[in-house]
Amino acid sequence: MAKVSKRFKGIQEKVEDRLYGFGEGVALAKELATAKFDESIELHVRLGVDPRHADQQVRSTVVLPHGTGRTKRVLVIAGGEKVKEAEDAGADFVGGEDMVAKIEGGWLDFDAVIATPDVMKVVGKLGKVLGPRGLMPSAKTNTVTFDVAAAIAEIKAGRVEFRVDKTGITHNAVGKASFSKEQLEENAATLLRAILKARPSAVKGQYVKSLTVSSTMGVGISVDPNLAQKEVSGE
Known part of the structure; x- marks a missing residue:
């Protein structure tokens, strides 16, 4: 049985067995980020979609x-x-086929890839390498474009991609624990609104099944999904 540290046990004791409000949950995640580094605050959203079906995929971008x-x-x-x-x-x-060859050789020291449409025939060879890492350029995420300057500016400004994994959950960081509560809540609300907007028309019934907020080294804080949707929509 894994040994639980005193710090982690103290965090667990501060999280009540109930559903928190959206802003309340984000604020608590920030408060409990007590590691010796600046932890990320993460939002995990379980959706009522079946990712095995193409018409129920959820993938897009949003600028925090x-x-x-x-x-x-x-x-x-x-x-x-x-x-x-x-x-x-x-x-x-920046490069062309030389960068493709470099990646095929194992180089992956980057966080985002933008490609112009005319080179996608060459970039397509990298699908098995970049796809599983969520780095493959796509028109859906505006990373296949001739307007490379605008795409770079958005990514540098805080654009994030959200996509469901095979279990129907999105996982995204919405800032650092050093951010103010207001900044974290605004970022998280912006992300959740984007996820709601990306709801596939093929999805019936409850779309947002559950919401969890946590810090990198913290515990999951369950948020009321219905209340959260009302909070971010201003109802």
């Missing part, structure tokens, strides 16, 4: 108003004049 507290390293795969545009816009890495 206060960012995530982490600067993302952006790779742009392009050619021609788009290479200079990407460099001028602040991309961390």
